[in-house]
Amino acid sequence: MQYGQMMDQPLLISSLIKHAEQYHGDGEIVSRQNDGAIFRYTWADAARRTRQLANALLDIGVSPGDCVGTMAWNAYRHLETYYAISGIGAICHTVNHRLFIDQIDYIVNHAEDRVLLFDISFLTLAEQLAPALPNIHTWILMGSREQMPVDTRLNNLLCYEDLVGSHSDRFEWPQFDERTASSLCYTSGTTGHPKGVLYSHRSTVLHALASSLPDAFDLSAQSCVLPVVPMFHVNGWGIPYSAALNGAKLVLPGNRLDGASIYQLIEEEEVNLAAGVPTVWLNLLQHCENNRLRLHPLRRVVVGGSAVPDSMTEHMSEHGVELRQLWGMTEVSPCGTMSTPKFKHRSGGVPALRKIQATQGRPLFGVEMRIVDGAGQPLPHDGVAFGNLQVRGPWVLSQYFKRERDASHTDDGWFNTGDVAKLDADGYMRITDRTKDVIKSGGEWISSIELENILMGHPAIAEAAAVGVSHPKWDERPVMVVVLKPGMRASREELLQFYEGKIAKWWTPDDVLFVEELPHTATGKLQKVKLRERLRDHQWPG
Incomplete structure (x- = not known):
């Protein structure tokens, strides 16, 4: 076999922040603080502080392969941890603070986190968790010196801003195998213990490229994107990575996710793309209706997590906003499909468009899908037959973290999603139910x-x-x-x-x-x- 003669450079997460700094350095990152104040800086500022944080993490003993936990809202410091932790070859474990206490105990211990960074709003939660987390040798409060508690039960509590400020911004991102583990997220654990999904640098960068495409998020340097989807779950649908890859303006909402707060950010920051679960947009539309407001700059919302009612699509359209459904899972990084119409659907007018928007979409490049019957036999993609949905691809889970390969995967490498779905000839998929909910x-x-x-x-x-x-x-x-x-x-x-x-x-x-x-x-x-x-x-x- 003869190989091509192209440069063999690894796909690493650090390359995304380097690109954003070099070619989109003056692009804005806007972050709402817990007190409601707005913090602004640029991709160049974020890259500089990320290198400082990388030096700091190495200095306190974090080594390649170590798991480092984060418990934080969508804010600029959390963005910095995404790049600094993975960039040094460690694993960024985003902890979902909305889980039950015993579930958080389980996942932090199961991941063997050695350091845990947390927002000031989670100080009490961190103190509650500490006695059950013997592996944590360092706690880092993601705030300034003025926010540090006078008295705390946390041993070896450090100040984030002190750490960043006391370290040099001179740092060369190391090169390593692109298949190296980069980040870790646990499923929400509706039954039994949450299960860990361990992503790689390669899978993350490929996912960022594919999810940026016009038929997906349609991200570019002309975008101003608001990820309301939390960064503590499924990597914020990959937006912290794809925004850097494209040099988009990034607006982070912090912990204020009510309709009024989201509306204010959209209008004042000229957000033209936003992403989140249906509840967020129902609240936003209700706020607009109650106050006779219109959404002016917003042009597209990407909605996932659960099925979208047709009424929401219509109400968004009345504001001039295109709604795209996203289907995905923690196990799929998470983007699998997007309900973007094709050229041929133009001739059908609004009815044809609504029919497409009512589906969960067609696969992004890199994702393969099929439906099978109870015996595992493939079913036709005719839009009529429905069966168990299976997927595979370069950013789809091969096995759960610290678990043997099990019934979640078929012998020929397909992942069982647990969804029951229909697929048509164009690949448009419609979830008819969860296997356990039908x-x-x-x-x-x-x-x-x-x-x-x-x-x-x-x-x-x-x-x-x-x-x-x-x-x-x-x-x-x-x-x-x-x-x-x-x-x-x-x-x-x-x-x-x-x-x-x-x-x-x-x-x-x-x-x-x-x-x-x-x-x-x-x-x-x-x-x-x-x-x-x-x-x-x-x-x-x-």
């Missing part, structure tokens, strides 16, 4: 996601969940559990009638329950396990 009634499947999306179109509904409940005749029947918008009313009969003509009659739910709020996981997903537990002894009407 409702089986009379031997047939009913899509809980479709039932939820329809009801979300009712003007009185703020949130809806469809759950399969044990039934004496039909095995399971669907029950809708709903939250009403403030000041709105709706009856059980009215909501059931809302389904008329939209689905097959036998799909129509048998009951509706009204609640103040629905249970969610640490990452904002509905906890249907808890809902099923609550409805275990449900009394059917009549």
Whole structure:
């Protein structure tokens, strides 16, 4: 075999921040502080401070291959840790502070974190965690000297700004194998312990390239991007990396994620691209509606984490904003698909566009998808057949961290996502359910996601969940559990009638329950396990 005669340079995360400094050094990074104040600096400033932090981490004993934990909001210091930790060959472990205490204990110990950096708002949480984390030899408060506590139970607590300020910005990023581990994120752990997903430099850079493409985020040096999706989970959908790769203006919202705060950032910073889960955009749209406001600079929102109701797509369009659905998982880095239309869809007008936007999208280059039946046999991509969704690609998990390869993967290398989906001939994928959430009634499947999306179109509904409940005749029947918008009313009969003509009659739910709020996981997903537990002894009407 004859090889090509091209330079063999490793794909490393440090190359992203170097590129941003050299060619987009004056590009802005805007970060909202915990007190609401706005901090501004540039990609050149971020690169300089990242080199200082790299020197500091080496000085306190962090070695290549060590896991270093972070517990922080979307802010500029957290961005610096992304690059400094991975850049020296260590592993950046972003800790989801929204998990239960015992889950955080588990993942920090399982990862064997030796250093943990945390925001000032998590000081109390850090002190609660400390007794159960014997491997942590150094705690770093991500703040200034003035924010350091006078008295604390944390041993060897250091000040982030002191560390950065006391070290030189002269640092040469080391070169190493691009397959070296770069970062670590744990799943939200809806059942059992959270599982670790260990990313590499290669997978991260490839993911940043692919997710930047026009049919994905469509990121460029002309973008001003607001990642509301948290940096403590799934690497902020890779935006901290792809923003540097493209030299985009980056706006980090801190811990203020309400509709009013997000609206203010969008308007004042001229954000034209934003990303987050549906709840964020429902709150933003509600804020606009209540205050008769319009979204002026925003041109595109990328929405993922759960299915998007059609009503949200329409409301965004009324503001001149294109909505793209993203499907992904922690195990897929996370971007797998994006619901971007093709040239041929132009002729179909708005109806054709809405049909595409209602899907979870088609695969990015590098991601392969298929659906299989219960025996593992591939099913046709005809938009009709639905089965278990499997994926593979260069930024898809090969096995979980510190675990043997298991049933999550097939013998021929496909990853079982746990989703039930349809695929059409163009690759557009539509999730019909999670394997564990599909409702089986009379031997047939009913899509809980479709039932939820329809009801979300009712003007009185703020949130809806469809759950399969044990039934004496039909095995399971669907029950809708709903939250009403403030000041709105709706009856059980009215909501059931809302389904008329939209689905097959036998799909129509048998009951509706009204609640103040629905249970969610640490990452904002509905906890249907808890809902099923609550409805275990449900009394059917009549």
